[in-house]
Amino acid sequence: EVQLVESGGGLVQPGGSLRLSCAASGFTLSDHYMDWVRQAPGKGLEWVGRTRNKGNSYTTEYAASVKGRFTISRNDSKNSLYLQMNNLKTEDTAVYYCARSRGRGGSYFDYWGQGTLVTVSS
Amino acid sequence: QSALTQPASVSGSPGQSITISCTGTSSDVGGYNYVSWYQQYPGKAPKLMIYEVSNRPSGVSNRFSGSKSGNTASLTISGLQAEDEADYYCSSYTSSTTLVFGGGTKLTVL
Numbered sequence: 001e002v003q004l005v006e007s008g009g010g011l012v013q014p015g016g017s018l019r020l021s022c023a024a025s026g027f028t029l030s031d032h033y034m035d036w037v038r039q040a041p042g043k044g045l046e047w048v049g050r051t052r053n054k055g056n057s058y059t060t061e062y063a064a065s066v067k068g069r070f071t072i073s074r075n076d077s078k079n080s081l082y083l084q085m086n087n088l089k090t091e092d093t094a095v096y097y098c099a100r101s102r103g104r105g106g107s108y109f110d111y112w113g114q115g116t117l118v119t120v121s122s
Numbered sequence: 123q124s125a126l127t128q129p130a131s132v133s134g135s136p137g138q139s140i141t142i143s144c145t146g147t148s149s150d151v152g153g154y155n156y157v158s159w160y161q162q163y164p165g166k167a168p169k170l171m172i173y174e175v176s177n178r179p180s181g182v183s184n185r186f187s188g189s190k191s192g193n194t195a196s197l198t199i200s201g202l203q204a205e206d207e208a209d210y211y212c213s214s215y216t217s218s219t220t221l222v223f224g225g226g227t228k229l230t231v232l
Contacts (some may be wrong), residue, residue: 045168045223047220097168112168
């Protein structure tokens with residue numbers, strides 16, 4: 001059974017940093033693109049970024065709103081995905097989901113974690 | 123990359139059919155057959171309902187169907203049931219090799 005479990009969320013001050021983790025099980029992580037998607041309270045889904053699979057050299061992409069501040073990494077041997085968030089802003093407050101991508105170009109998400117809440121506030 | 127455009131809300135009575143639209147540009151919805159749809163209940167993670175415009179994952183009811191014409195994709199739910207009341211989001215692959223979501227549509231079953 002495929003499972004994704006996020007952790008690491010919490011309260012952080014503006015300008016601070018936080019590292020989220022996503023523990024994957026039930027599939028071979030290195031075969032898949034993996035993405036982060038966030039949802040601000042009461043708002044819609046926003047794609048944050050992705051790391052491609054081993055066959056695509058683990059390259060990454062980011063949304064313009066987080067580029068230069070967020071870094072996605074992975075450790076396939078530990079079946080884990082990470083999101084390093086630096087210089088956090090109040091508008092980064094959201095539930096952060098990790099999701100497994102499928103399809104050509106990783107165009108859809110077939111499994112999602114339960115999410116972890118990040119609150120950026122002074 | 124601007125969010126795809128969805129109606130904020132739609133409603134229908136049990137047994138009826140409803141359609142939710144998702145409008146983008148030739149750089150996303152219109153340029154690729156890579157539109158997907160997600161259902162989300164309050165406080166829960168999204169669930170994949172349709173992928174690559176019109177494909178249903180195993181386990182998703184055949185009351186859900188997807189289509190696309192030009193820069194607009196659509197999700198149709200037939201035989202509306204109370205359990206269909208949820209938020210629905212479309213998503214598309216883009217020419218920038220990124221992904222973009224729609225703003226979401228709240229479906230109310232009257």
